Amino acid sequence: MQIIRNPLEWQQQTSTHRQAGRSIGFVPTMGALHEGHLSLIHQSKQENDITCTSIFVNPAQFDNPEDLENYPVTWDDDIVALEAAGLDMLLYPAQGSMYPDNYTYKVVEQELSREFCGEFRSGHFDGVLTVVTKLLNLTHADRAYFGEKDWQQLVLLRRMAEAFFMETDIVPCPTVRADSGLALSSRNENLTPDERRIAPWLYKIISSEMTVAEMRETLEGKGFRVEYLKEFEDRESKKRLLAAVYLGNVRLIDNVER
């Protein structure tokens, strides 16, 4: 596996693969890899000649400096997992190299990005859309893979790719869950043992037959602080129920078809 730290070198290498007629699948991540990320890599390996990943904890998408500081970093384990998965290329950008402009240029969406998570995490999706645009410009990918756990992110990225006539297909991949039903997330690393026991209730409750009001009450009774619990409908897919909750300091999101 090749590890590249210079974005321009990465751009050159991916361009060479593309020119040689090799298809490229890309899985952008912020590290702290789990089975969810690895499932995206496996899918990419089945569908492309070359599979690339990036590990970049993107400061621009954190509205809260403490959240950025506490974001889990598991570099050694990540490398072992990527090698075992048979990854071809990893972009691990050097400090400062992704924002030569100091983040003075941004990709901004003005409607959906202000709702759901966007209502509570100011500027979060500007950061996500901007960094993914940069990563796609660098990677020349035929396909980029994103998990359905981040449903709002996925919809925004799919619409952005359409809006900017991007050449990369945005491929949605099903949420990977623990046996308990808990959606895998890098943030689960920060749950205490007690919180870990409670966390699977999130999925159990939102996938139940209860009304949204009953769900909220039941979640609060279990010790969750509910940030939002709201239905989302778009032209491309069936209605979903999207949820963001806190257990202690850990923010968890999940969604189900409604």
Ligand code: PAF
């Ligand atoms: O979903 C994530 O891990 C991040 O938002 C992404 C897409 C890698 C952009 O930093």
